[in-house]
Amino acid sequence: MIETVDLTVFAGEFSLARVNLKIPAGSYCVLMGRTGSGKTTLLEAICGLKRIVSGQVLIDGEDVTYMKPGERGIGFVPQDGSLFQTMTVWRHLAFALQIRGWSKADIQQRVEEMAALLEITDLLDRKPHGLSGGERQRVALGRALSFHPTILCLDEPLSALDYDTHAQMIRLLKRVQQETGVTALHVTHNIMEAEQLADRRLHIVDGQIVEHVEQPVKAELQPPGKEGGPGAP
Numbered sequence: 518m519i520e521t522v523d524l525t526v527f528a529g530e531f532s533l534a535r536v537n538l539k540i541p542a543g544s545y546c547v548l549m550g551r552t553g554s555g556k557t558t559l560l561e562a563i564c565g566l567k568r569i570v571s572g573q574v575l576i577d578g579e580d581v582t583y584m585k586p587g588e589r590g591i592g593f594v595p596q597d598g599s600l601f602q603t604m605t606v607w608r609h610l611a612f613a614l615q616i617r618g619w620s621k622a623d624i625q626q627r628v629e630e631m632a633a634l635l636e637i638t639d640l641l642d643r644k645p646h647g648l649s650g651g652e653r654q655r656v657a658l659g660r661a662l663s664f665h666p667t668i669l670c671l672d673e674p675l676s677a678l679d680y681d682t683h684a685q686m687i688r689l690l691k692r693v694q695q696e697t698g699v700t701a702l703h704v705t706h707n708i709m710e711a712e713q714l715a716d717r718r719l720h721i722v723d724g725q726i727v728e729h730v731e732q733p734v735k736a737e738l739q740p741p742g743k744e745g746g747p748g749a750p
Contacts, residue, residue, distance in 0.1 A: 518542045519563060519668060519702055524572035526555075526562045533558055535572065538726050540717065542577065542667075545694050545701045547711040549729075550721035556704045559721070560670050563702070564593050577667055587616075592661030592699070594671040598653045600645040606632075606656050607641040613664040631659040634693060651682035655689070662697065669694075671703045675710060687713050 519540040526533045533555045540546045550556050561567040563574055565586035574582045581589045600609060610628045619627070632638040635655045645653060654674055661669060671690075675683050691714060694701055705711060711718050711729075718729035 518575070518577055519546075519700060520573075520575040521559075521563065522573040522575065524559075524562065524574065525570040526558055526567050527570055528555075528558045528567055531555065531558065532570075533562075533724050536724065536726060538719070540700060540702060542700050543698050544716050545691075545703065545714055546717045546719060547703045547705060547715035548719050548721065549705060549708075549711060552706075554721040555724065556721055557672055560672055560702065560704050564591050564670050565589055566593075589668075590666050591668040591670055592664070592666035594654070594657050594661045594669070594674045596673045596676060598645075598657035598674075600653060600656060602645055604644065605641065606637060606643055606645075606648075609656050609660045610641075610663050612660060617664060627663060631663055634696065635659050635689065649682070650678050651686060654678070654686060658690075658693070662693070662699065667700060669699045669701045671701065673705055674703070675705070675707070690714060 519538065521536055521538040524533065524536045524538075526536075531553070536559060538559070548556050548560070558567055562569055565581070565584060565588075569582055572582070573580055576589055576591065586593075604612070607628055610631050611624050614624045614627060628641070629638070632641055635658060637652065637655050637659065640648065640652060640656070645656070648656070657674070675686050678686060687710065690701075690703075693699075703710070703714060720727045720729060
């Protein structure tokens, strides 16, 4: 579960004040809003990448407000992937495990699991240079998920992809979230992404969180006796 309580964050001259957010465990939540509304600022505050002025961030009920990013148990996928150009795909997937002191055997097993899940096994010996946009984002996703985080935060991860690759990544994200059970918070401008991925859709409006509610479709009634109407034979 992800929760913010009266969260206030400053980012230069921009600020978010007293933001309250609650995302149930195991859900896929998409956060939308106009450019400059604070979507990324809020996401980075949850991840520990923006200084919090006041309020709280709770992860699975634990107060992580002043914890370092690496202590929060959050996997983060930035917009551009931010891969290290000198590291192979294998090393990207192993990176978080190595700094957490996993054994070599456990690291190898986990890297193989993630590579199979994300369909990048044949890329393990390659470096980011020359990878396609979709391949780079698969690697970034694998790096974020490698250490079994309970929370996954994604900052417009599909915005630079072409149409076909975008559709592939939508299917991949749905499958990965279902198989891992991770709680996802996904920032995007793309309404199609929201409709296809989210079981909960939120918007930032004037600095506050508003939940999207589907409007019921009104049936158009026809007079009795007309074709297709209640009185039709």
